[in-house]
Amino acid sequence: MVCALPSISCCISSSLTTGKGQSFQISPKPPLETELLHKFNSVSELKLVHSLLIKSGSPLSHLPLSRVASVCALTPSFLYAQRIFQQVGQSETSAWNSCLRDFAESDTPFDAILLFHQLRRHNVCLDSFTCSFVLKACVKLMDLSHGRIVHALVVKLGLLFNLVLQNVILHMYASCGEINDAIILFDKMSQRDVVTWNTMIMQLVKRGDIASAHRMFLEMPDRNLRSWTAMIAGFVRCGKPKKAIDIFREMKQVGLKPNEATVVAVLAACADLGDLDLGRWIHDYSDKSGFTENVLVCNKLIDMYIKCGCLQAAKDVFEGMKKRTVVSWSAMIQGLALHGNVDEALGLFSKMIQTGVKPNDVTFVGLLNACSHMGLINEGRAFFARMTSDFAITPSIEHYGCMVDLLSRAGLLQEAYEFINQMPITPNAAIWGALLGGCKVHKDIEMAEVAMRHVHELDPHNDGYYIVLANIYSEAKKWEDTARVRKLMKERGLKKTYGCSSITINGLVHEFVAGDESHSQSEEIIEKWNELLVPLRQKGYVPNTSVVLLDMEENEKERYVFGHSEKLALVFGLINLPPRETVRIFKNLRVCEDCHAAFKLLSEIVKREIVVRDRNRFHIFKDGCCSCKDYW
Structure with missing residues (x-):
């Protein structure tokens, strides 16, 4: 039973006293103009405003109910908020839903779960919005157990007729890794809309099941731009850029115009495939559509031009950017390195530091690659040391690989070997493969065999390493050893990757x-x-x-x-x-x-x-x- 609000007016004098002994004078202005009316941040301040309204004879409806819910939600004053809602005579559900939405979208989504339990404990009427906001929190938290509780409640309340809510549940199961449950729910749905289909397609793409995603895409009765973009991005992600571009061309034929997300996905495909013509068309389209104001689009344009061998075009995009992120700088540094412009790459890094942009781990991969490509040993060592000393970046396996590559290319094979043995993280096949590549350049058969023993254990099915070793033997005219490597490949069922x-x-x-x-x-x-x-x-x-x-x-x-x-x-x-x-x-x-x-x-x-x-x-x-x- 909800208790009636106690009489507060009898306790109010012409001036109210705060906990700090200060007087709070009742303003002669209308209540809506008081400073605290819409800005109270605690239960004590709420009670102060509440007292003011009673004293001035203003209706409680002047109180912003969603704010009342927010300050009382997870406090012992929950019942106090309920009494206010009852006296105002409005449904409390919408106020609590507003609070749930804010919690679900905040950095502490578990607060939405706590409030959900509070609402159930106090028999607050729940609706489809309540359930959808709690499910959103479950997705952010990957909280499948509470998600199942909400699903059961949806069934109990008879809300399954709500397609929007069903889509949210579908998304929850798929996002939490229960794709089979999502498929079962999808198959049972009596009605579906484009959101339903897109949810399944995007989740299948994220799981790398591009074949199932494409089958669903083909079965869709209606597709929107999001559907096409999901498939384009999906094919790029799974290493099929040509198919991604084919999907894009089909999208254009049905009359849909790409948005910024589509442009980013297609540019990634162009970069992987080296399709400069389409990349240039996308650039022109982006200019006309105003997309080049988007830093993500510009970063992808830089990446596309670099990977298509158009370094100057990448520079033009970079120089024309009004705002640059660390990704922009890192992409240009890497691009200059890949094209052999090492001095320019190192100079750009200095300019990046001067502008106040803090480098990240990718930046240093580019710098170390630049040094490796030109044999700048001392510079490479200095950059590797600065990662930790100047920027507190812990080297990853990629950075160690760059260092091994740098030393190996330069012929410092023994130093590279010792560097590997002193690594604080376990070297992978790529690390030993970099040493093996250096052995080929410098024709060191003995060290190559050492590197190959490790590669053989870590990545026994990679044909590339066997081919490198066979090449080393071949150049040394060791035909019996060459034949032995080829026989070993045959026994393991490995075939040479043809150029x-x-x-x-x-x-x-x-x-x-x-x-x-x-x-x-x-x-x-x-x-x-x-x-x-x-x-x-x-x-x-x-x-x-x-x-x-x-x-x-x-x-x-x-x-x-x-x-x-x-x-x-x-x-x-x-x-x-x-x-x-x-x-x-x-x-x-x-x-x-x-x-x-x-x-x-x-x-x-x-x-x-x-x-x-x-x-x-x-x-x-x-x-x-x-x-x-x-x-x-």
């Missing part, structure tokens, strides 16, 4: 693999290559057949080397691109030494800039030189 290079012309991506003769222009490509061989040999080109792992005749090795995927892609580009236009090639593996030497000479012969993005970095060939300065 694959792609080039985009007129919006179409053309892919080539080593020795590929299936392309419609294969005969023309072979003819053109033979034509180019004449000036190549005149400039001193001699095929580097040491990259061939097999023991075969020299002329067969040469023919094998001539069929490398990046050479096929380059010749195809020379045939089909306008004169003097830059040829941009993307390779899934490290560019080989022979192709690197040939491309330097060809850039001078054909008077073109050739940009090759391999697994590790960019090589910009121009006028007979490469941006990597032959250190890669």
Whole structure:
């Protein structure tokens, strides 16, 4: 039973005294103009205002009821708030719901759970809004147990007819990892809207189940922009940028215009695939739509241009940004490093510090990569030390990997080995793989075998490491050891990842693999290559057949080397691109030494800039030189 409010007016004098002995004079102004009326922050201040209203004869309806609920919700004065609601004569549910919403959206969502229990304990009438706000708190807390309690209450109260509430429950189960429960609920729903479908699609995408998400997408009776964007982002996340772009083109065909979230997802796909033409279209569209005011869009534009080999365009976006985040600076530093502009990368870091932007762990990955690509050993050591001493950043496995790569590339293999053994965290296969890569560059078979023993234990099914070791043996003419490695690969069911290079012309991506003769222009490509061989040999080109792992005749090795995927892609580009236009090639593996030497000479012969993005970095060939300065 709710008790009647006690008479307070009899206790009120012409002036009220606060707990600090100060007098609170009753203002002659109307109650709505008093300072405390809408600004009380505690129960004591609420009671003071309450007394004022009674003394002045103003109705209690002047009190902001949602604020009353807020200050009393989790205090012993809960019943006091209920008595106020009763005297005002308004439903208390909406006031408590407002409080629940604020708690659920705050940094302390568990307060919403506590208030929920308080409401049930005092028999407050609950509605669909009450349940939805508590469920929102459960999602933030990943609190499945309370989520199930609310679900049961929804059924008990007969609120399952509410589609909005059903969607919230669906989202709760999926977000808390109970995707099977979410699917069961989804299948039982008598009605669904686009939010229902989008909820399932986005949660499946987050779990990496892109196939199920796509099936649902195709079954949807209606799709909105959020549906398309979720699928585009999903395919990018699972490493299928080409499919993401296909989905985007379909979206455009049905007449939907991309928003900022869509643009960010498509730019990520363009970056992964190297689709510069579409990336430029997105940039132009973003400019016209005002999206380039969004720092996330600009950061993705920088990333896209860098990964497509357009460093200057990335710089232009960076310089044009009104606001830059640490992501913006880090992306440019990494991009400059990947393109061989190491001095500029280090200078940009200094400018970043001067502007007051604090670097993060990603920034230092870029800096250490820059040092590694150019063999700046002392600078790399200094940056690694400054991470902790100047910026309190604890080095991660990536930073240790960069240091091992730096030392190994520079030929300090013993130091790199000792560095690994002194690491405070357990080295992974990538760490030992970096040492193995340095052994290949410096032809150290003994250290390579040490590194390979660790790689063999940590990542026994990665074919790349076996290929590197086989290459080391091959270059040393140790054919029996080469054969042993190949036999071991066969026993383990491992197949060599073949070199694959792609080039985009007129919006179409053309892919080539080593020795590929299936392309419609294969005969023309072979003819053109033979034509180019004449000036190549005149400039001193001699095929580097040491990259061939097999023991075969020299002329067969040469023919094998001539069929490398990046050479096929380059010749195809020379045939089909306008004169003097830059040829941009993307390779899934490290560019080989022979192709690197040939491309330097060809850039001078054909008077073109050739940009090759391999697994590790960019090589910009121009006028007979490469941006990597032959250190890669």
